[in-house]
Amino acid sequence: MTNKGMLGMCRALALVLLLGCFSVQGALWTITYPRPIDDTDERTQYPIALLKLALDKTGVNYELRPSDRILLSGKAMRQLRENRQVNVVWSMTDIQREKDLNAIRIPIAKGLIGLRVFAVNDKKRAKFKNISSIEDMRGFVPVQGEDWPDTKILQANGFNVFTVPEFDEAYDFLKQGRGDFFPRSVIEITPELEKLGKGSNISLEPSYALYYPTAMYYFVSNNNKTLANLIESGLRRAKADGSFDKLFQSTYLPVLDEINMSERTIFTIENPLLPDDTPLDDESLWYTSMQ
Known part of the structure; x- marks a missing residue:
């Protein structure tokens, strides 16, 4: 191959590589x-x-x-x-x-997501006074979705869980006095209660929380x-x-x-569904003031 041919091939190859890089970036x-x-x-x-x-x-x-x-x-x-x-x-x-x-x-x-506070029917708020242990908490019936991981976690920790097919039904059932509380993550509860409105008979229980690592x-x-x-x-x-x-x-x-x-008062329970590869040892990945 002549020097001119070699030069032409190199230029063509360079153009292909350049276009490839441009394609990836673009x-x-x-x-x-x-x-x-x-x-x-x-x-x-x-x-x-x-x-x-x-x-x-x-x-x-x-x-x-x-x-x-x-x-x-x-x-x-x-x-x-x-x-x-x-x-x-x-x-x-x-x-x-x-x-x-x-x-x-x-x-x-x-x-x-594993730090849970409770949406409750106003008529049942008095039931939550003077709770001193997780054993006391197990006497209350939480409402959860049928296919949620939370449901299995609560059941594995001795709770009798009332399940519903769809998310909105959980609040509907709570309004009707069915079940005792709807445990919701602290990152979820505020906008959900605001959506229900001030006229709702559902409010935030003020004193307790559940925590499970997830x-x-x-x-x-x-x-x-x-x-x-x-x-x-x-x-x-x-x-x-x-x-x-x-x-x-x-x-x-x-x-x-x-x-x-x-x-x-935060009651910590176990999470049997937590995968072994969860990076619990890396403290920089977690909010550490929950337990």
Whole structure:
């Protein structure tokens, strides 16, 4: 081959490599998460904001958008397993979910998903006075969703759980005086009670909480390891530069103050559904004032 031919081939190869790099950098990642019942739902604002933060840290070109249809937690997880409608979901972990899906094992709410305060019917608030032990707590009937990990956790700890098929039914049953309390995460309870309105007969029990170790993760399909690596890389960069913790603190520390978390008696129970790979030893990933 002549020098001129060699030069031409090298230029062609360089052009191919350049175009390849441009394609990777310029590729648009379309990342779809489950559309909530209400687009203004405060419970979704932090996970979306954190996901945006993580993706921004990677420098990729992305579009983050909700699914076309409303997807509640159980259906969203099924759709994710089947690579349909969504390619990322945030949810509380358990052993089965980590078998079915790829869990990005960075607790996005630092374990607050397992810190539970109680929505109660006003007529039953007096029943919660003078509780002194977890044995006393087991005398009350919690309301939970049929397919929620929380249900199995409470049952494994000796609670007689009243289950409902859909989330909204839990509050409906509580209004009717069925069941004694609806244990909700501290990151969920305030917007839920606000949505019920001041005229509701449901309110926040003021003195107690349950805690069990668990994590809310971002999940992706087992077939989408590239996206999993991308999100994990972004989260770790946000952890390293402090922006993850800043977003967490600005979002949730005022909430903990508002519900007087520091004044509550907290009963800790076991979580038999907690996967062995949960990074409990990394204190930087958890909010440590819960037990």
